[in-house]
Amino acid sequence: MFEFFRLSLVLAATVVFATVPDAAAQTFDYDQAPIRYAKAAADNPVSRLQAAKPKLAFDDDHGYLKSALAALKVPESSQLLVFSKTSLQRQRITAKTPRAVYFNDDVYVGFTPLGDVLEVSVADAALGTVYYTIDQEPAVRPRFVRQTESCLTCHGASPTRGVPGHLMRSVFADRGGEPLLANGSYRTDDASPFAERWGGWYVTGTHGKQEHLGNRWHKGRSDDADPVLPGGSQNVTDLKPFFTVNRYLTPHSDIVALMVLGHQTTVHNRIARATYETRVALHYQDELNRALKEPATTRYDSVKSRIASVGDDLLKGLLFCEEAKLTDAVKGTSGFAEEFAARGPFDKAKRSLRDFDLKTQLFRYPCSFLIYSEAFDKMPGEVREYVLRKLFDVLIGRDKDAAFKHLTADDRRSILEILRETKPTLPAYWRKD
Numbered sequence: 001m002f003e004f005f006r007l008s009l010v011l012a013a014t015v016v017f018a019t020v021p022d023a024a025a026q027t028f029d030y031d032q033a034p035i036r037y038a039k040a041a042a043d044n045p046v047s048r049l050q051a052a053k054p055k056l057a058f059d060d061d062h063g064y065l066k067s068a069l070a071a072l073k074v075p076e077s078s079q080l081l082v083f084s085k086t087s088l089q090r091q092r093i094t095a096k097t098p099r100a101v102y103f104n105d106d107v108y109v110g111f112t113p114l115g116d117v118l119e120v121s122v123a124d125a126a127l128g129t130v131y132y133t134i135d136q137e138p139a140v141r142p143r144f145v146r147q148t149e150s151c152l153t154c155h156g157a158s159p160t161r162g163v164p165g166h167l168m169r170s171v172f173a174d175r176g177g178e179p180l181l182a183n184g185s186y187r188t189d190d191a192s193p194f195a196e197r198w199g200g201w202y203v204t205g206t207h208g209k210q211e212h213l214g215n216r217w218h219k220g221r222s223d224d225a226d227p228v229l230p231g232g233s234q235n236v237t238d239l240k241p242f243f244t245v246n247r248y249l250t251p252h253s254d255i256v257a258l259m260v261l262g263h264q265t266t267v268h269n270r271i272a273r274a275t276y277e278t279r280v281a282l283h284y285q286d287e288l289n290r291a292l293k294e295p296a297t298t299r300y301d302s303v304k305s306r307i308a309s310v311g312d313d314l315l316k317g318l319l320f321c322e323e324a325k326l327t328d329a330v331k332g333t334s335g336f337a338e339e340f341a342a343r344g345p346f347d348k349a350k351r352s353l354r355d356f357d358l359k360t361q362l363f364r365y366p367c368s369f370l371i372y373s374e375a376f377d378k379m380p381g382e383v384r385e386y387v388l389r390k391l392f393d394v395l396i397g398r399d400k401d402a403a404f405k406h407l408t409a410d411d412r413r414s415i416l417e418i419l420r421e422t423k424p425t426l427p428a429y430w431r432k433d
Contacts (some may be wrong), residue, residue: 010194015358020151022331030164033283034282034283035127035279035280037128037148037164038148040127041125042124042130042146043125043126044122044123044124045072046107046120046132047124047130048251049072049144054071056068062111063136063137064118065109068109068118068120068238069102069109070373072109073107074101074103074104074109074248074337075102075105075339075340076249077252077333077334077335078101078104078257078334078336079099079100079101079248079249079250079257080100080102080103080201080253080257081099081100081201081202081239081242082099082101082200083095083099083177083200083202083217084169084177084201085173085177085179085203085247086169086171086179087119088117088133089112089115089116089117089372090115092115094176094177095176095217096244097112097113097243097247098202098253099111099251100248103263103264105369105373106122106123106373107120107121107123108120111248113247115136116135116136116332117133117135117136118134118136119131120134120135120144121166123268123272123373124375125374125375125377125378126275128164128165128269128276129165129166129268129269130274131146131148132144132147133145133362148356149171160381163272163273163276164275165265165272165273166265166268167265168188168189168265169186169187169200170185170197170199170213171185171200172199172200172213172218173199173200173217173218175217177200180218181198182303183218189262189266190266190323191323192324193324194211194324194326194327195212195213196212196213196357197212197214197215197258197262198212198214199213199216200214201253202214202236202242202333203236203258204236204237204239204251204253204255204330204334205235205236205237205254205255205333206237206254206255206329206330206331207331208327208329209328210327210330211234212233212234213413215232215233215234216233220251234339239252239253250334251256252332254332254337255330255331255338256330256336256337256356257332257334259330260336260340260362263320266317267314267317267318268370268375271311271314271370271373271376273305274313274314274379274383275383276309277306277307277309277383278306278307278310278380278382282303282304284303285299285300288300293322304361305382306332307382311383311390315387315390315394316370316403317390317405318367318370318371318387318391319366319367319404320361320363320366320368321403321406325360325361326360326361330358331358341355341356344422344424345372347417351417351418352418352422353365353369353415357391357392366406366407367410367416367419369413371419384409388426388427388430389427392416392427394412395412396412397412397417419432
């Protein structure tokens with residue numbers, strides 16, 4: 001009887017691990033062990049701010065926006081404006097009243113003029129993305145209220161790599177902001193062709209002869225016009241012809257900030273995916289080890305393979321393996337690029353992973369600044385060590401995988417030197433020549 005029970009468990013484990021789909025498509029039951037998304041306590045910059053009982057100031061024009069941005073250290077220069085109805089308060093969003101998005105390395109804040117709430121999302125090391133709202137009404141002690149089902153409908157499926165994450169979409173929107181889904185849509189990240197980016201968004205900045213889908217609406221239910229806004233849609237540096245800009249904290253929707261957002265949301269999703277997949281795989285392994293009285297350190301090859309798959313996926317995102325190259329220089333309008341680059345950290349040669357290129361690619365040194373993030377550092381040790389070991393092997397030239405052929409010898413040497421000096425938590429083998 002025991003042998004039959006043992007065999008049944010092994011066969012069950014084989015089915016569980018052998019039938020897992022591709023890492024970019026598999027979704028999880030978030031509320032089952034070990035994730036327990038809805039009931040697990042969040043631990044992130046927003047939850048910690050909430051615990052500190054912040055005194056947020058309310059103003060009649062923007063509610064708690066300015067105060068919340070300051071408390072969460074989100075720069076106003078990161079402002080982006082999206083006029084497609086692709087978010088929670090869609091009824092208030094049009095080409096004349098776009099939604100504003102602000103972000104830093106961990107936190108995203110959404111503001112809609114005359115909206116009922118501020119929308120906040122944050123990278124949580126254990127839970128992926130966690131969502132909150134703040135009522136836009138004066139209160140003695142305003143609260144960040146955590147949201148689950150209402151956000152996961154769109155932000156917890158295959159477009160976000162099957163985990164609670166972020167989704168930056170490019171759509172064909174009419175004047176009322178309604179996305180014309182019959183015309184298709186695109187997910188926007190650093191791998192997206194420039195010509196497919198930012199439909200339904202406003203874009204300020206110059207980009208030469210490269211064309212994007214921003215700053216234009218399309219013929220639809222609420223519009224009989226051609227898909228071009230006054231003054232044209234390319235190389236726009238002033239949004240005043242399009243809508244009343246003084247409703248917002250700044251008059252910008254900076255192209256460099258848009259490019260950073262596309263990269264950052266994708267890597268956050270890959271970090272979350274790596275965390276979920278590893279936690280689930282190790283949970284199954286631990287249950288089997290207890291049932292079969294195996295040593296706690298036992299790891300099936302299927303578990304190792306599962307962790308390696310999401311680790312490889314994350315590493316490719318960190319190293320911009322699929323980045324679409326620029327054909328003309330890009331320059332923003334808001335000062336975002338300068339503020340972002342000034343944050344460092346810097347090595348002794350004053351180099352940083354935040355240094356921009358903006359001529360042929362987004363960053364001068366193609367390794368993501370999110371390698372410094374709390375979400376990366378707090379990934380389960382098995383997948384974090386896998387990524388760091390493989391990254392080291394790539395940078396010293398030991399790993400010859402064709403996926404990393406875009407990295408020049410100078411890229412690899414510079415990234416290695418920068419990380420050695422600016423990331424003190426690296427394993428000891430990184431310090432050896």
